[in-house]
Amino acid sequence: xxxxxxxxxxxxxxxxxxxxxxxxxxxVVEARNGAEIPPISASxxxxxxxxxxxxxxxxxxxxIGDFKRxxxxxxxxxxxxxxxxxxxxxxxxxxxxxxxxxxxxxxSHEALVETISALDHxx
Numbered sequence: 001x002x003x004x005x006x007x008x009x010x011x012x013x014x015x016x017x018x019x020x021x022x023x024x025x026x027x028v029v030e031a032r033n034g035a036e037i038p039p040i041s042a043s044x045x046x047x048x049x050x051x052x053x054x055x056x057x058x059x060x061x062x063x064i065g066d067f068k069r070x071x072x073x074x075x076x077x078x079x080x081x082x083x084x085x086x087x088x089x090x091x092x093x094x095x096x097x098x099x100x101x102x103x104x105x106x107x108s109h110e111a112l113v114e115t116i117s118a119l120d121h122x123x
Contacts, residue, residue: 005046007031007063008079009055013105017050020112034058034066045071048119052105053080053090061090061097068098075119081105 004026008014011032018028029046031037033055040046049067053060060078067074078094081104091102100122101115 002047003027003029003044005029005031005037005040005049005051007034007037007050007055007060008052009033010052013052017112020109024113024116034060034063037063040070042071045074047075048116049074049076051076051078053078053094054082061094064094064097064099074098075100075122077101077103077115077119079103079105079107 004021006014006018006021006028008017009032014030014032018030021028029038034051035057049063051060051063060080064076064078067076076099078091078099079102080090080094082090088104091104095102100119103111103115
């Protein structure tokens with residue numbers, strides 16, 4: 001079973017995505033924002049990270065930067081529905097910082113599965 005770190009400040013969305021990922025066979029570790037991420041080491045690092053971009057305390061862009069500095073090979077999916085600027089702008093910035101893939105919220109079950117599959121085949 002692969003481990004996914006899911007970071008999103010929207011409790012309802014995070015729960016829905018956690019349930020979906022669990023049904024797909026993943027172990028899911030959750031955090032409400034980048035500041036709440038549990039300690040990660042080489043021995044317990046997630047296989048995949050899903051992070052929202054707009055969150056309080058520590059946003060997804062900071063999360064991407066931190067993971068890419070510590071674990072350059074980290075596979076990260078950036079998610080955003082937008083904010084003060086358009087979601088696509090945030091997602092483009094996330095891609096530049098090292099996100100492997102991006103998903104515009106809301107996204108379909110098919111888009112989620114396709115994204116995970118593409119990252120699995122990229123190994």
